[in-house]
Amino acid sequence: MSSAKVIFEGQGIGELVASGKAFVIKDNGVFVEKKKSALTQTAESARLARAITQVEENLNQAICQTSAETKEILGALQALLLDTKLQTGLKLSIEAGWSSESAVSKVFADYADLFSEMGDLKEDFLDLGRQIQAALSGSAELLIPTGDSVVIVAKNLSPLQMVKLGENVVGVILLESGPTSHTAIICRQKGIATLVGAAGLLTSMKSGDELTVDAISGKAYLGPPIAYSISETARRKIGEPLTKLRLNIGAMSDLKSLSQENIDGIGLVRTEMFFLGAIGEPDSVEQTQVYETILRLAPQGKVVFRTFDSSEDKALTFIDSKNHESLWNSSQYWEIIDQQLSCLALAQKRVGREVSVMAPMIESATQAEQFVRKAKAHGIHSAGVMVELPSLSLEIPKLEGKVDFLSIGTNDLAKYLFGLDRENFSSSNLLTPWHPELLSRVKLIVEGANSIGIEVAICGEAAADPLLGVVFAGMGIDVLSMARLSIPRAVAYLSSVTVDQAKEIARQALEQSDAEAAKAVTQESLGS
């Protein structure tokens, strides 16, 4: 790495290195234009009205898909957009013969001064103007070039924007956002090399420059990728991988062109991701079709569907998610799950392939039992729960004979164990899965599951870190479930050690007093 000039440093997501042409999303003021209209006044104001309606609709759509607080912010932006004074200003400009673009740049620039002492609001306001101008030019969405590989550099992107990124986006550098935000999770899911909470200047490169994102070392530099000394294939293979490896999926494209080798089915279908854009609860025909397609495309092995999960930054419109933790205390959620289970059972019958289901955010052994009983009543015989709330993690032995398998969600477990905000990257030190407290909690869960003889998996982001994978294998985990692109590295690491070596590596990691030391000692043992 010595010859490359590092221009960003942040937390890497995705265990990948990728390079492409930089695409910088700068938020610097409304595009200024001074042009008279070539249209009649009526046609020009109709054109502007259409663009404004389009921005309003985009906001409406976004409002439907977000949590209460975000809704309020977007609602305020919508109120600004439709403000009577702003509209009057635009109307007067059009009447004076200006083009819509010019009217927008003039009026927004005039009012922007109002916000000079109000921090981000000025940016948000100017962004509205940019959105109208984009709608005028027929490009309301992010205008990301297609074709060549692209690395996006931006302050932040929303989960919705992320979901819509094209396949040529290979890297993302975000100055904000945390390592376990849903934006980051979607990046990993899509196999995008990502840096979050990145320190660096947007002005240190320009759109079109070749940029390499190295999510493994958490750096980005100008120019093509520089090879690592130890490549993933160079690891000496001494046997089969120590655990089963399954896929996490959140879109049909995750199932495209899969090589079946080393993949034992799907460990996590994020069902809610298939209905992100849906307004209202997806109907049973639509749900059944999606589940059928997944069952038909899934590689051999178990297929684990997680029932709809809803949280602050990937809220579904049909689930009231204000109280993420108490999903299961809402009778509305039970009704939704009831319908989802019946759709899954129908898909199971139609395809003739067994479905496994698991429930997120389960608080107690009693709740787990309730869910499993419900699933079985629908004819789904393989039913388990996610262990992601600290309360359940202490009750594992009570699950004997009551659930068929467990899956640990390391992100949420860390969040609730340490009482943190997933979007808050300043708490990254505690959110790292290497934290010894988290590691020992995972060990406790794994030992509990082993003692009652049920399968235990990890489907959180930590499973994709090949070093941690070895630590987990050493603890006795049965399955690691991760995004497709992380599998080759996991295979390489998990086949390069014996069970006893992995146990020793896990023991050493658990003995350390902090996350950095735990990671360092593992790195040293694995020679990477």
Add this chain to the structure above:
Amino acid sequence: MITRVLRVDNEQGLHARPAAAIAKMVSDYSSQGSKVLIGKSEDNLVDASSVLEILSLKVKNGEDLVIAFDETFEVEGFLDSLRVILSKK
């Protein structure tokens, strides 16, 4: 016109979200052509149905806000809602 005075209890002052909430409430209440004005003093009032106008007041935490409205207005219900908005963090 009737006038009332309320104090802003929000560290960020009267920022975009409360301003939008006020403007929306005014538009809802004033569908019969009644008018609501708002400002830091009685001689400097702006149209409370415009977010931009409200924001232009740059009201800070702890400052008093003068609200003026027609007799036709359902004052008490409106003021109660307004109090909630002004003290919301």
